[in-house]
Amino acid sequence: MLTVYSEKHRLRDAKTELHGGTFVRPFECPERAEIVLARVRQEGLGEVIAPRDFGLAPVLKVHDPDFVRFLENCWEDWVAAGGEGEALPNVWPTRAMNGKRIPRSIDGKLGYYALAGETSISDGTWEAARAGADVVLMAAEHLLSGQGQSAFALSRPPGHHAAADQYGGYCFLNNAAIAAQFARDKGVERVAVLDVDFHHGNGTQNIFYRRDDVFFASLHGDPMDAFPHFLGHADELGEDAGEGFNLNFPLPPGTDYSHWRDALDEALARIVAFKPGLLVISLGVDTFEQDPISFFKLRSDDFADYGARIGTAMKAVSVPALFVMEGGYAVSEIGINTVNVLTGFESA
Ligand code: FKS
Ligand code: ZN
Numbered sequence: 591m592l593t594v595y596s597e598k599h600r601l602r603d604a605k606t607e608l609h610g611g612t613f614v615r616p617f618e619c620p621e622r623a624e625i626v627l628a629r630v631r632q633e634g635l636g637e638v639i640a641p642r643d644f645g646l647a648p649v650l651k652v653h654d655p656d657f658v659r660f661l662e663n664c665w666e667d668w669v670a671a672g673g674e675g676e677a678l679p680n681v682w683p684t685r686a687m688n689g690k691r692i693p694r695s696i697d698g699k700l701g702y703y704a705l706a707g708e709t710s711i712s713d714g715t716w717e718a719a720r721a722g723a724d725v726v727l728m729a730a731e732h733l734l735s736g737q738g739q740s741a742f743a744l745s746r747p748p749g750h751h752a753a754a755d756q757y758g759g760y761c762f763l764n765n766a767a768i769a770a771q772f773a774r775d776k777g778v779e780r781v782a783v784l785d786v787d788f789h790h791g792n793g794t795q796n797i798f799y800r801r802d803d804v805f806f807a808s809l810h811g812d813p814m815d816a817f818p819h820f821l822g823h824a825d826e827l828g829e830d831a832g833e834g835f836n837l838n839f840p841l842p843p844g845t846d847y848s849h850w851r852d853a854l855d856e857a858l859a860r861i862v863a864f865k866p867g868l869l870v871i872s873l874g875v876d877t878f879e880q881d882p883i884s885f886f887k888l889r890s891d892d893f894a895d896y897g898a899r900i901g902t903a904m905k906a907v908s909v910p911a912l913f914v915m916e917g918g919y920a921v922s923e924i925g926i927n928t929v930n931v932l933t934g935f936e937s938a
Contacts, residue, residue, distance in 0.1 A: 787874025
């Protein structure tokens with residue numbers, strides 16, 4: 591399996607995350623990608639290549655131009671306004687206010703575009719996020735040109751919480767959505783996205799919620815208990831043309847592999863029935879029992895088993911699979927768990 595990787599992910603190296611009432615070094619740190627890359631090499635998964643520059647056009651197919659400009663200029667604007675630490679929001683257009691106007695000041699803009707308050711914007715964040723989009727686009731292009739049945743986009747920062755005009759939950763650009771849209775624009779009629787990260791992929795769901803050409807299925811911690819808290823319920827089925835093309839499996843604290851696997855098998859059956867030309871997998875390994883911020887109980891062997899289940903289902907119908915890196919914070923095991931999914935897929 592081909593891996594696409596860009597060293598530019600290292601430019602996303604923020605110093606602060608708001609966590610438990612204090613500032614901590616972000617869980618989403620550069621070592622994560624380095625450790626996964628080392629494991630890819632150690633296991634001999636296949637060639638590792640760098641992406642080319644795809645420009646902003648494929649990003650703008652998913653994201654709002656004003657939002658993209660905000661991300662591009664945020665750090666400079668923050669410094670110019672006298673920001674000393676990293677850029678964080680501190681006010682939001684909540685239900686009791688009006689969120690229709692985009693404020694002029696950087697504090698107002700941060701609140702307008704942020705969907706959560708833990709994620710700082712730091713010097714280099716934009717460049718890293720943009721390179722991360724190139725990583726998934728390169729991997730998508732490789733599959734679309736018929737070279738292989740699977741590819742791994744080892745991108746960082748992650749993407750699945752980012753909506754068309756919102757960032758947060760460690761995410762800035764929605765890499766999985768950008769890849770799915772790119773495939774659509776290259777002539778793939780139907781694309782499925784399977785999100786196996788512990789957290790609900792609210793951004794991806796929102797981007798495709800009214801569409802019937804991209805099917806979204808997600809297994810995640812019940813939002814009543816887990817981030818992002820305000821999306822990911824089982825009754826969110828899609829709207830308008832998209833009705834019936836969104837599928838959520840919110841699962842309770844302590845969920846072990848036997849229950850998680852049942853949900854996966856159901857999701858895979860629905861994906862096969864959709865007859866996609868491509869499957870994008872939002873691959874987060876924060877479902878691991880030792881993950882520091884999540885509450886599922888998967889073990890390292892379970893990752894290989896579910897990779898094989900995805901492989902068996904997709905190979906039976908000849909659907910190529912694009913794995914896109916999302917979360918996973920048990921850093922010492924992140925390489926083993928991630929690559930177990932990929933080698934499991936290949937073994938099917
Ligand atoms: C814990 C609160 C949770 C944010 C969690 C973000 C999770 C990000 C992720 C991604 F894949 F995007 F990286 N804070 N005190 O794992 O879903
Ligand atoms: Zn996650």
